[in-house]
Amino acid sequence: MRLKDKIAVITGAGSGFGEGIARRFGEEGARVVVADIDAQAGQRVAGEIEGALFVETDVASNHSVESMVRAAHDGFGGLDILVNNAGVTHRNQSMLEVDEATFDHVYAVNVKSVYLTALHAVPALKESGGNIVNIASAAGVSPRPGLTWYNGTKGAMITLTKSMAAELAGDGVRVNAVNPVIGETGLTTEFMGGEDTPEIREKFISTIPLGRMSTPLDIANAALFLASDEAALVTGVCLEVDGGRCI
Numbered sequence: 615m616r617l618k619d620k621i622a623v624i625t626g627a628g629s630g631f632g633e634g635i636a637r638r639f640g641e642e643g644a645r646v647v648v649a650d651i652d653a654q655a656g657q658r659v660a661g662e663i664e665g666a667l668f669v670e671t672d673v674a675s676n677h678s679v680e681s682m683v684r685a686a687h688d689g690f691g692g693l694d695i696l697v698n699n700a701g702v703t704h705r706n707q708s709m710l711e712v713d714e715a716t717f718d719h720v721y722a723v724n725v726k727s728v729y730l731t732a733l734h735a736v737p738a739l740k741e742s743g744g745n746i747v748n749i750a751s752a753a754g755v756s757p758r759p760g761l762t763w764y765n766g767t768k769g770a771m772i773t774l775t776k777s778m779a780a781e782l783a784g785d786g787v788r789v790n791a792v793n794p795v796i797g798e799t800g801l802t803t804e805f806m807g808g809e810d811t812p813e814i815r816e817k818f819i820s821t822i823p824l825g826r827m828s829t830p831l832d833i834a835n836a837a838l839f840l841a842s843d844e845a846a847l848v849t850g851v852c853l854e855v856d857g858g859r860c861i
Contacts (some may be wrong), residue, residue: 699749768793
């Protein structure tokens with residue numbers, strides 16, 4: 615097993631990519647902390663992964679993130695892997711139509727969370743020689759119109775991944791990212807402008823050379839590689855899992 619007895623915290627693990635990552639890590643022997651703001655969804659996922667622990671977590675809250683990391687210590691005795699997956703978006707629309715409250719919320723969840731998890735998780739990762747996997751987006755590399763402010767959060771996550779990798783390498787902590795193309799998650803309809811129809815899907819899929827959207831398993835397999843010892847010399851990489859969208 616590629617992650618046998620590794621302690622992994624995965625944010626936003628109650629659905630979508632995070633759920634796929636949590637399940638895949640569990641299959642590979644990790645001791646999984648399922649962190650999600652949605653208690654019902656998070657408890658469901660944790661209950662279906664052997665030995666997993668659920669922690670209700672608001673990644674935009676300093677106190678909540680501190681409690682999440684403490685729960686990993688109390689429940690399993692440490693921390694080896696942090697997956698920053700939790701994210702939100704605004705609806706696909708003119709950048710001038712996104713209200714300030716929505717803008718603030720998107721940046722708090724998608725960007726501030728990386729800061730907060732670093733504050734509380736990096737000390738533990740330094741002790742364990744662990745690593746961080748950030749779930750960014752192809753939107754941070756090849757942005758689509760209508761998602762400007764969301765695109766900016768993912769561009770920030772990509773830059774943070776590289777800067778954190780450079781700063782933490784001396785402490786033996788690796789930091790990498792996965793850049794998914796649009797996939798089957800709770801955000802899909804919002805990415806499409808509030809309506810998910812075959813015609814709209816085809817419009818998005820037509821921009822992906824391999825001809826399909828991503829799946830949670832696609833992203834989970836990439837995260838698994840980056841989190842495993844197979845990637846021991848890999849840091850600062852932002853791996854596009856996008857069917858060729860960013861070519």
